[in-house]
Amino acid sequence: MLTFRCILKPSVQYLSCSSALTQRIHLQNRMSTSPHPLAAVCQVTATPDVEANFSACKQLVEEARGRGAGMVFLPEGFDYIGSSREETLSLSQDLEGDTVSRYKELARRLDVWLSLGGFHERGQNWESDRRIYNSHIIINNTGDIVSVYRKAHLFDVELTDKGVSLKESAFTIPGPSLVPPVQTPIGKVGLGICYDLRFPELSIALQRQGADILTYPSAFTVATGAAHWEVLLRARAIETQCYVLAAAQVGRHHDKRSSYGHAVAVDPWGEVVGDCGGENPGLVMVEINLDKVSSTRRNMPVQQHRRDTGFYHSLEKT
Numbered sequence: 325m326l327t328f329r330c331i332l333k334p335s336v337q338y339l340s341c342s343s344a345l346t347q348r349i350h351l352q353n354r355m356s357t358s359p360h361p362l363a364a365v366c367q368v369t370a371t372p373d374v375e376a377n378f379s380a381c382k383q384l385v386e387e388a389r390g391r392g393a394g395m396v397f398l399p400e401g402f403d404y405i406g407s408s409r410e411e412t413l414s415l416s417q418d419l420e421g422d423t424v425s426r427y428k429e430l431a432r433r434l435d436v437w438l439s440l441g442g443f444h445e446r447g448q449n450w451e452s453d454r455r456i457y458n459s460h461i462i463i464n465n466t467g468d469i470v471s472v473y474r475k476a477h478l479f480d481v482e483l484t485d486k487g488v489s490l491k492e493s494a495f496t497i498p499g500p501s502l503v504p505p506v507q508t509p510i511g512k513v514g515l516g517i518c519y520d521l522r523f524p525e526l527s528i529a530l531q532r533q534g535a536d537i538l539t540y541p542s543a544f545t546v547a548t549g550a551a552h553w554e555v556l557l558r559a560r561a562i563e564t565q566c567y568v569l570a571a572a573q574v575g576r577h578h579d580k581r582s583s584y585g586h587a588v589a590v591d592p593w594g595e596v597v598g599d600c601g602g603e604n605p606g607l608v609m610v611e612i613n614l615d616k617v618s619s620t621r622r623n624m625p626v627q628q629h630r631r632d633t634g635f636y637h638s639l640e641k642t
């Protein structure tokens with residue numbers, strides 16, 4: 325007789341943004357029992373007010389550090405969301421500018437790593453062409469920039485029936501290349517930004533280079549977010565068997581633009597282990613257990629089962 329044993333481990337601890345008190349209690353429990361590092365995934369409502377945005381983000385980083393985070397993730401447009409092409413361009417800075425300097429100082433003072441998704445970075449020919457990159461910057465706990473990834477896929481989309489019309493390439497230069505995953509205190513972090521999430525080739529490439537964690541700091545539109553956001557994030561986690569951390573913009577930035585929110589953390593099995601909801605700024609703490617990455621990969625060796633790239637291109641030759 326065949327017997328099937330079904331082993332279900334209710335091991336996922338779900339942390340939502342809802343109650344700071346409940347979360348603190350959960351955290352005290354887990355910090356005392358868990359040997360695993362903590363990440364904080366943040367959600368903000370950036371506006372064109374650069375100063376107000378910095379102070380809101382700084383507060384979240386301080387709170388995350390207070391709760392034991394070794395690395396804090398901020399979303400695309402953490403510096404600002406402009407209300408016109410002109411405003412977006414005029415507020416941009418370079419990596420030596422005031423905004424990045426203040427975050428370097430914050431990282432050093434708090435002894436914490438930062439992922440700053442979607443910084444509006446002036447390009448090399450700014451004086452002549454007035455174009456920017458959409459840059460994801462990693463700053464270490466001594467306040468040094470250790471990696472910069474420039475968004476490769478630009479969001480040029482006209483969904484008239486859904487009221488979504490954005491042309492990122494009108495002011496942004498597509499990034500020239502992927503960057504290798506960065507070794508951090510929470511694991512090896514692979515860098516993407518927002519719309520990049522729709523291109524699984526990028527996530528696979530980062531996984532192949534050793535990523536344990538994929539990051540997609542975002543400012544998803546409300547319409548595309550409701551339809552696609554969580555499905556895409558979970559799919560990227562399931563395919564790569566990585567954690568996926570996606571900081572997000574939420575709510576109304578100005579008259580013309582709102583974002584979907586739901587900054588989330590997904591584990592390597594594809595389970596959502598934290599969600600900031602669709603209403604307010606906040607953060608979610610997530611335990612990064614790299615044993616989960618290795619056991620998921622060991623139990624279902626998808627990456628070893630993958631055929632070589634030529635195999636998937638073979639149809640093109642026929």
Ligand SMILES: O=C(O)CNC(=O)[C@H](CS)NC(=O)CCC(=O)C(=O)O
Pocket residue numbers: 400401404405406412442458479490491492518519522543544545548549
């Ligand atoms: O414009 C800025 O200042 C910051 N950049 C963004 O907000 C970018 C480009 S407009 N937004 C997205 O990529 C949304 C993608 C999205 O919503 C989807 O893929 O469905």
